[in-house]
Amino acid sequence: MTVYAGPVFDMAVQQFGVIANHLSIPMDERERILMPKRAITISCPVHRDDGSIAVFEGYRVQHHLTLGPTKGGTRFAPCVDIGEVAALAIWMSWKCALVGLPYGGAKGGVRVDPQSISIRELEGLSRRYMQEMIPFVGPHTDVMAPDMGTNEQVMAWFMDTYSMYQGRTVTEIVTGKPVSSGGTLGRREATGRGVAHLTRRVMNELGIAFGSATAVVQGFGNVGSHAALELYNSGVKIIAVSDHTGALYDRKGLDIPALLRHAGTHGSIAGYSNQLQYDPAAILTLPCDVLVPAAVERVIDAHIAENLKCRVLAEGANGPTTPEADLILETRQHEIFLIPDILCNSGGVVVSYFEWVQDLQQLFWEEDEVTRREYQILDRAFGQMVDRAKKDNISHRTAAMALGVEKVRAAKATRGLFP
Ligand SMILES: NC(=O)C1=CN([C@@H]2O[C@H](COP(=O)(O)OP(=O)(O)OC[C@H]3O[C@@H](n4cnc5c(N)ncnc54)[C@H](OP(=O)(O)O)[C@@H]3O)[C@@H](O)[C@H]2O)C=CC1
Numbered sequence: 001m002t003v004y005a006g007p008v009f010d011m012a013v014q015q016f017g018v019i020a021n022h023l024s025i026p027m028d029e030r031e032r033i034l035m036p037k038r039a040i041t042i043s044c045p046v047h048r049d050d051g052s053i054a055v056f057e058g059y060r061v062q063h064h065l066t067l068g069p070t071k072g073g074t075r076f077a078p079c080v081d082i083g084e085v086a087a088l089a090i091w092m093s094w095k096c097a098l099v100g101l102p103y104g105g106a107k108g109g110v111r112v113d114p115q116s117i118s119i120r121e122l123e124g125l126s127r128r129y130m131q132e133m134i135p136f137v138g139p140h141t142d143v144m145a146p147d148m149g150t151n152e153q154v155m156a157w158f159m160d161t162y163s164m165y166q167g168r169t170v171t172e173i174v175t176g177k178p179v180s181s182g183g184t185l186g187r188r189e190a191t192g193r194g195v196a197h198l199t200r201r202v203m204n205e206l207g208i209a210f211g212s213a214t215a216v217v218q219g220f221g222n223v224g225s226h227a228a229l230e231l232y233n234s235g236v237k238i239i240a241v242s243d244h245t246g247a248l249y250d251r252k253g254l255d256i257p258a259l260l261r262h263a264g265t266h267g268s269i270a271g272y273s274n275q276l277q278y279d280p281a282a283i284l285t286l287p288c289d290v291l292v293p294a295a296v297e298r299v300i301d302a303h304i305a306e307n308l309k310c311r312v313l314a315e316g317a318n319g320p321t322t323p324e325a326d327l328i329l330e331t332r333q334h335e336i337f338l339i340p341d342i343l344c345n346s347g348g349v350v351v352s353y354f355e356w357v358q359d360l361q362q363l364f365w366e367e368d369e370v371t372r373r374e375y376q377i378l379d380r381a382f383g384q385m386v387d388r389a390k391k392d393n394i395s396h397r398t399a400a401m402a403l404g405v406e407k408v409r410a411a412k413a414t415r416g417l418f419p
């Protein structure tokens with residue numbers, strides 16, 4: 001019996017089953033590697049602007065503590081639950097291990113629609129969430145970062161709340177902060193840049209010329225917008241983008257800088273153009289060279305996987321592809337090159353690691369140094385994944401996850417039973 005439930009958690013379990021079988025992990029060791037070490041559920045009372053009090057449920061799941069502190073984002077979203085947060089924490093573990101960071105995985109969430117509360121209420125909620133988490137987090141215990149529905153400002157409130165409690169400034173308690181409050185240059189762009197960097201690498205290997213290539217991006221938040229901008233700046237035509245308000249399609253290519261300005265002012269892509277509106281569900285199966293899902297989990301199911309018409313599937317989001325869809329993608333791996341989520345979007349946590357290191361040392365790097373080192377780590381992990389997939393004749397997802405799980409397992413084995 002477990003408190004974790006739901007389709008996203010089931011997906012993480014199913015994926016782990018595939019990896020555990022591939023690595024021949026004995027049955028009695030599997031639960032120890034898979035099940036989270038700690039899960040915290042809290043309620044966060046917040047004074048609403050109208051004088052009433054609303055209570056929001058919040059979570060933090062710390063998957064394993066074997067390699068160092070846990071690390072991962074905090075999501076503010078209406079449907080988030082403990083099962084989803086646990087799955088995201090587990091994926092963080094495989095991701096951090098794959099790219100060689102000294103962290104276990106964690107993830108947090110608050111069940112709230114951030115668009116439905118005022119900025120003052122958002123600040124109250126963010127501060128209360130961190131305040132409730134103080135006994136369970138720390139720069140050497142668990143380090144938070146942004147995820148869906150949170151941003152640099154929320155991280156600044158988290159950091160400030162923790163620091164007030166400590167009686168001194170503790171910038172290293174969270175990453176993804178504003179640069180003015182101890183953040184690193186290049187973190188805001190890091191995840192989308194990493195997605196674009198790996199995509200360009202694959203395009204080069206497949207002989208797809210940037211100037212004549214097309215891309216579709218689902219989600220126009222932190223990850224999607226920066227991935228789109230990077231690809232656009234490389235000459236790739238971004239023919240469709242979407243967010244939760246709808247989708248835009250232009251086969252001649254969208255003006256991404258103009259769309260970014262619009263989204264920056266209006267908070268979404270809505271109202272940018274009536275003529276270019278398109279069915280959001282249909283953008284995933286548009287013919288294109290590159291498809292970047294950069295929004296929520298489980299958007300590519302078996303039916304969509306059958307109908308994908310891209311050559312590169314660059315998973316910016318966590319868990320966008322269901323295990324059933326994965327089986328289809330395996331049969332199509334000579335047509336569609338998959339860059340799996342735990343590698344594709346790992347630039348974010350890699351640069352968060354750089355931020356943590358800089359904060360601990362109080363020694364700050366130039367942005368080109370940050371990005372150069374980010375790409376170096378991504379390139380190394382990409383090479384390892386491709387080599388492993390070829391050697392064992394397995395999919396890119398299985399190879400990437402196997403490399404991550406293997407490292408966590410080896411660390412647990414050498415440390416003994418309990419960490
Ligand atoms: N931020 C980071 O550094 C990292 C994020 N990720 C993952 O990337 C994904 C996106 O995160 P991030 O960009 O930070 O989040 P943001 O909140 O910045 O952006 C999310 C985007 O997805 C859109 N969206 C939400 N639901 C849907 C939907 N059903 N269909 C289409 N678009 C939708 C949102 O639209 P709207 O704004 O209109 O609500 C928004 O444009 C998540 O899976 C996250 O876990 C992974 C690694 C690092």
Ligand SMILES: O=C(O)CCC(=O)C(=O)O
Nearest residue numbers: 072073145147348349352
């Ligand atoms: O930057 C981080 O620490 C974590 C980012 C994140 O939540 C993710 O990679 O899914």
